[in-house]
Amino acid sequence: MKRFILSFIFFFVSTLFLYSENRYEFSVDLTKCVKDKLLVELMTPNLNSNEVIYRLPKIVPGTYEILNFGRFVSNFKVYDSLGTEMEFEKLDVNSWKIINAKKIKKLSYEVEDTWDTEIKEPYVFEPGGSNFEAGKNFVLNPHCLFGFFEGMKGVPYQINIIRPSDFFGACSLTDVVSKGNVDTYSIVDYKELQDAPMMYNVPDTTVLNIGETQVLISVYSLNKISSSKFISEQISEILFAQEEYLGGVLPIKKYVYLIYLTSTGGISGSSGALEHSYSSMYFLPEMDQKYLSQTIRDVSAHEFFHIVTPLNIHAEQIGDFNFNDPQMSKHLWLYEGTTEYASGLVQIKYGNMSLSDYLKVIESKVSGSKGFNDSISFTLMSEGCLKQYKDQYSNVYQKGALIGMCLDIQLRYLSKGKYGLQELMVDLSKTYGKNKSFKDDELFDQIVKLTYPEIGDFFHNYVEGNKPLPVKEMLELVGIGVADASGNKQISIGGISIGLNTATNRLMIVNTEAMDDFGKAIGYQEYDELIKFNGKKLTVNNSQEVIGGFVQNAKEGDELLVVVGRRKSDTSKTKKIKLKAKLFPVLPAASNNLIPFTNATDEQLKLRTDWIGKH
């Protein structure tokens, strides 16, 4: 009996605690989305100072771009307990100052979604933004809707989402109660809230069990081109490989993939994903599953590996992230570079990719990095990636990944195969962690302590310094060389770089620097929009199918007809022009074809096996 009373008292006390708890209480009604806007209401926590500043983030972790989420807020109002409107002052695009703060009871404002907005650049990369498609889909990145009072990011949050009754909200938050069509989430602080995007729609979900880890995959594919079942098959193979890579156990209990497949492309002109501690949000083309498969594998491997870094190995600037006055760390080579590298390595090492396909991945990093300035120190670029080196940021996925590869091979070489980047990351995770940051200036010394003095020289020369990376030398250690271009003529469609013109949503030739003789023969020009390719209308979503399909079957003598849209100047109209030429073998303009040595030594072969497994 005593036991009963004790538990009764305990229950009573905990209930009392719950009701007296100071917290933010936000409500959003997804059934009342008008003109792509949602009303956000906040019952404020106790405010003890005379004036307060309410903020939405200027930047969020993982985006490396100033986006000013306050831009999407309108009709901002402050009320006291009698429901009377109070005055406020707008300090900047993300901040509202309110005096007589002790009287504040409620804030309300409207938020427009970032995916479909008149608000001009910088456009928000879709996985870090918001999508309000009434009756169809809502992508709610909390930083797009919910803010905090200055100095009060540590106060708990309650978020009430009123949803259409047939909708399901996928999210990594576990403290959620659903009553009728209201989902109520309890979150310990702003950092945890911001780290947990939600996607609401009619559910298409699959749950995977990988060891002890439960993985939820939620997919929105408007035209049902793909499904959570198909995507989960791709992801599970990669996750099993990642489990092995990480030492046999995934270091988290629950993980959520939120995947939006777009049929039209997005305002930012890119697709991809953004990482969080227990989830990742994807914005990818709704394309034929045959072509979607490898994209899903690559992107999901990359995002999941972010649980290693920066989520568990990071500098103070990330551990104590300042949403409104961001300081950038020097180590993007680590956060994005080694993550991108490991996402390819895990696929070849555990049997999900062939050696020739993996060498193509490295080749693409080598040619991709040529579009950037190689004479800038990578640590300096990292520190300046919001400002002077903004246009160099994307090199983290190219040269950053090659830094990871060179470091890995160098470590394997010095340790006679026993120790590589894989082991280094385990050691760094033990030294640091989710709540233990490193100091930017101490990281290299710490890595040298864990490894070899030569690694200090490596960082000094190639990461802090600006010497060209020793890619060729490192690959030679594992018996792989650059093919002699003279014997390597091949059929090509021109050696052009293709991007997206976000104004017209058409594919466009963005760079002709590496254009080969066929490209010159057919007559491409920079900024030509690609309208038809080999008789087929070209869109963002079918480009891989149309161009890739053509390349696969192309042979010498076949005629290629391309219809391009060309403008004489910025102000003139686009004219359709037909370009045609017969295919002939050409030398790639910048040849970097990698081939395994036929006469590799036993030492090289052993090191190759230690590096990427047996092939």
Ligand SMILES: [Zn+2]
């Ligand atoms: Zn990343």
